[in-house]
Amino acid sequence: MAGERRPRKRSAAPLEDRPVRLPDKNVYDALVECLETGRYHSAQAYAQDMAERDVFRGIGAKQVIGRLLVLRDACGRALHARFHRQPKALQRALDLYEPVMNRILTIVAMAFLQERERAVGRGREQLGALVEAGMTLTAERSPESVLQRIVEVACRLLDAKYGALGILDGQGGLGQFITTGISEEVKARIGPLPVGKGILGVLVREAKPLRLRDLTQDPRAHGFPPNHPPMHSFLGVPIISKGRLFGNLYLTEKQGAEEFSKEDEKLAVTLAAQAAIAIENASLYEEVQRSYDELKRSQRLLVRQEKLASLGRLAAGLAHELNNPLSSVAGFAEALQRRAAEAGTAGQPGLAEFQEYLTLIQEEVSRAATIVRRLLDFARQREPSFGLVDLQGVVANAVAFVQRQARLANQQIVVDPVPEGSVAYADAQMLQQVFLNLLTNALDAIEGGGEVRIAARHRRDPGGRGPGRAWLDVMVSDTGTGISPEDLARVFDPFFTTKEVGKGTGLGLAICQSIIEQHRGTIEVQSEGPGKGTVVTVSLPLGE
Template sequence: MDERSTLDELSTAVLAVSRHRSVREVLQTIVKAARSLLDCEYAALGVPDDQGGFAEFVVDGVSDEQWAAIGPLPRQHGLLAAMLHDMRPQRLPDVRSDPRFGWWPAAHPVLKDFLGVPITDGEEILGALFLANRRSGEFTAEDESLLAVLAAHAAIALTNARLYEQGRELTLLEERQRVARELHDAVAQKLFSLRLTTEAAAAYVRKDPARAETELQEIRRLAAQATEELGQIVAELRPRELADTGLVETLRRRAALLDRVHEARVEFVAELTGKLTAAVEEVVLRVAEEALHNALRHASASVVQVRLADGGRGVVCTITDDGTGFDTSVPAAANARLGLSSMRERARRVGGTLSVASRPGGGTTVTLEVPRG
């Protein structure tokens, strides 16, 4: 590759990396760009956690089947540990002959020539970029320089992506706090007044019926106000994404976000045609969110899939996981653990049904079927 072509490809790679806002997308783009830029068989990027493992470990050049066969994420050992504690790049003709090399699982691809460059922000190592098995000879000093440039831009993009996601989390926190204040200032105060007025009415029932009737009218007025104000707050809680982009895109973004922040793979499949009413969209979203929460927090699942499709009665949303499952013959325990009662109540409000299929060790499938509205 001539110098002009190399610069063009490097520029394309840098622009691709800088284009994304989510951490997961940035990592995946860095790995793909590095592998393409230096024409090698394998590329990986590891972001360490503080427990001796990796918060993120992204690979390119390994199929999903191979990755599943390799097993759990690697720990910080051998060359991986060296790359996470040493600012110097590592360029080796054969990684297996290096004294720091330990081992790899039986299903792991065989790596020979190796190039590793840290991704740094000042004195902090954010991660490390690894390449192996260059197709046209061993890695050169020029390759090392190119990868260092890409790593420098990757550090900026990764830092920006983290700041963006932290900003989103802060926005969500502030919104929750605002809603809490609204509930306290508006509805809670009305309910407090309702309680006092009810006590007053009870006291006047026998000795002054006319005064008791006046108090009861005040109770009706306060209850109506509280109902109206609560309805307004609930309306504001409707996710803005539903109004802006619709159910399919909102669920796609939810799944993508959860896939980035959890070890489990979260997939989304949409086969839905036509439109839904706002009420139905919100029910489907809330039930899907609750089922996803259960699968990721309680089921120890490695793969969770959300599928949205047309159904006989209207719309079917299925959330399936390969987690621990549970005994459906013990409904009380299941309801308490998974919040099935609230999900079923949501479905009932829009004329739908919710069913759960599960068995110990066999995963869980939650199926919501609702009319289009």
């Protein structure tokens, strides 16, 4: 139409200045960004980024290349759609983008394959490390050594700065904490370690892996000591043995990365499974060793009892043979002493010392009678009458028996209270005899002055799969004469004594050992040498 002004056609901008909009798909958005913004400094940098993207993980090399080929074709179609009426511009676009796309395709494929090769290499290294870790752990026989090695191996495999192993106490909390990466000085500054609150309590209750980028940002991250080293990245996995939670493995501060990866978590879970087997093996080995030791102890006890029985029969025979003449001597001495007192011997030649001699005869006969009585006690050792016994009362009664004697001799007995709950399956009278004998020996050792102390404590055997057996240790110590190393090896031999001639029969400790062994306990004598005192430790299993 005349007069109409047709809109003026805008001149096309040079192709190099125009952004080209490519298909915006999730898989290819990084490539779109690359082509539109040019933010990558090189195709190699872009290819490396593409190869490491999650979208290309978990798929094969053919799939990666196939996706890139589809992308290249999509780019070509996009260019044809945009410049289909501008053949020259289209050709310039294709000349510009096709080499770039082909180059990117080649580099991405190569980078991807290189990344896969590196991943395979890392996998081989991890597999080798796991095999080595498994061999190392299964070679350990002590449960304590196994637990420490688990933490150390986990930190090394997963590049963690700190590691810990929390072991359940059987009551839903953490009874033991084994650490690595923390010096003894730092441990002392930290103070008591966590007992199962906060994030550690969650792991105990849920018994499943937990991976955090920043522990400090988690609301459950509490319960740690205030002086604990800072922790950010965190990985915790359960150690489950025979379907039961044994404890948890904790790793913090991933070195060279901001967080532990999923691959790290899988590796930690695998290591935890190996650890569970190693713990089980070590526990079984310890049980076998304990059973073997118990068998050897029983054999030694049986042999010892047979020897003591033979010795006891001999002692009983000797006691009976000696008892009659001793009784006669004692009776005649008493009669002579009475007659001498009636007749009066003062001032008579040869008879002035008569009373003194008779007194010495009576004293020596009394001492001989005591030896005979101890021989009979040794020969007549009875079987224990077991029942639940409060050891606190047993020890207190033994102390009460000797306390008056000690005061009269100006000797001091220091008593540390026996812990509450010290109940054992025992014979109260026999154990009281043991402690009375030990206290008497200790008082004899400080005749010239010193101190006797009796103390007690609870302890548990280390258990590989939970709390071990509970024991009561009772220590009777003195600051007296001490025992030489050569005599220390013979203190439990019947009739052996370190006391002066005439002051001991050498049967007390032999009887004590026999009684304690009948109670499935142990008795040990320690001394650093003459003049350095003695410590006798009686260990008795507590009834639970």
